[in-house]
Amino acid sequence: MGKKVLILGVAAVQMDAINQLKKMGCETFTCAMAKDGPAADLSDHFNLINILDEEKLSTFVIDSKIDVVYSTGSDLAMPVACRLSERLGLPHFVSSYTANVCNHKNLMREKLTLECEGNIPFQVLNSIDKIAIQYPAILKPSDAQGQRGIFLVSSQAEFESHFQDALKYSREGKVIVEKYVEGPELSVNGYMVNGVMRFLIVSDRDTWPEYTGLIHKHIIPSKAVCDTNNHKIKRIVEDACNRIGILNGPVYFQMKVLNGHPYIIEMTPRLDGCHMWNLLARSTGVNLMKLVFEHLLYDDVSELKQLNSGVKSMELVFFCQKPETIMEQSAFSIPKDAEDSFFYYETGDYVRSVNGRFDKVGYFIRGL
Incomplete structure (x- = not known):
């Protein structure tokens, strides 16, 4: 086996990370307080450790000779991964302080200051x-x-x-x-290298009208913003990253545009929790999941060279249903032209409450 990587959490988005690490020949470890996600069975080693129990995690990392501790799609896990990495001298993109700021919306707003064009x-x-x-x-x-x-x-x-x-x-x-910013919702996926935004794609974030803020689909490239706004978004996002301290690694922003001006709704120093890396890899040629681990493990950012000259129009659509109900896969239709799809639950499974209103149970990706 190659490098040893511990992923905090076992949900479907962490499963994506395990899949990529296995392709790279890494030995994979996961941990969570329960073996209740697909990443647990996929990883080489699952360990019943609460991801917030930093003392147990630290001992496990040392005893197992782990090379990198990381997570994807989890704000809860990022500060822990960064603190452990700082404490044990392991590679990491941002400081635990920065991860904590992004994990607390009040601190994030304060740190951006009113001088940031995108603050509200x-x-x-x-x-x-x-x-x-x-x-x-x-x-x-x-x-x-x-x-x-x-x-x-x-x-x-x-x-x-x-x-x-x-x-x-x-x-x-x-x-x-x-x-409240009235206007189209956007997702912005970017990648920072030494304080410079080297990759940035703006996509439309289509939400369920009856559930404020809950995602229905992502559409690439954005139809809601023009080239002028794209340049403004890049400037605002790069500036915000430098203000917060995100100088390297992936960034994910939720934004809105009002009267031609982009505003920051959320920002975080990680890959998003919506499998956007998968959509972006098919649309742009750049596999952000691969880039993250090659950068962390080998200081290699050559994946950025895979960027296509044009962006292929695509969408990622979520299947959702009420939490605390029973999953029935046949209730959802996967289009014949879908390039990829996945269900988080098997038929008959109990749908856990995550947002408490309308939870994701699967998704598909297709071209437009």
Whole structure:
């Protein structure tokens, strides 16, 4: 076997990482508090360790002679992976401080400062108070992931009625209220090398109209922005990365464009949790999952040279259903022209609550 890599978490997005590492000849390790995801069985070694138990993880990394600790698609795992890597002298892209800032929306907004072109007005609260942000506004937990506890509120009364529902998803007991930006939603996938944005693709983020913020499909390339906006987005994203301290590795942004100006909704120093690397590899020629591990393990960013001269029009579409229901694969139709597809659950499985409203149960990718 080659390098030993520990992936924190065992969900489908971590399975993508395990698949790539196996192609590279690495020995793969996973850990989680339960063996309840596809990455557990796919990895060479699964270990029953809570990904937040850093002492046990540290001992395991040392005893197993792990070369790299990493995760994909998980805000919860990234600060842990970075702290362990700093502590044990292992390769990593960003500091634990930076990972923690991106994991707390209030800290992220503060760190960006009002000088950042893409920042928006916000207010942080740990109890019900008068809202200073102009309505409509977005109410969400300050430190949750997976689109949990997000509400569009149009009045003080609506804010107060949803406050506890948002607060329960916050580990630190805080919510953030942000100015609502009316406009098309975008996903921005990028890659930084020594403070420079070397790869950036803007895609349309189509959400379910009845579920604020919950993703239905990604469409590449974006039809909602023009070349001028693309250049502005790149400038804003690169500037934001440097302000926060993301100088190397993957970045994922959710943005909105209002009157031609892009605004940052979310940003994180990792691959997204929507398998966008798969869509992007087919559309652009650059496999970001491969790039991440070649960069981490071998300081090799040559995968960036695979960028096609043109971007192929494609979409990634999610199958979703209510949580705490029973999965029935036959209820969803995979198009005949789909290039790839995957179900997170087998027929008869119980769909776990992730965002608590309308959870992903599978996806497909096809050309447009």
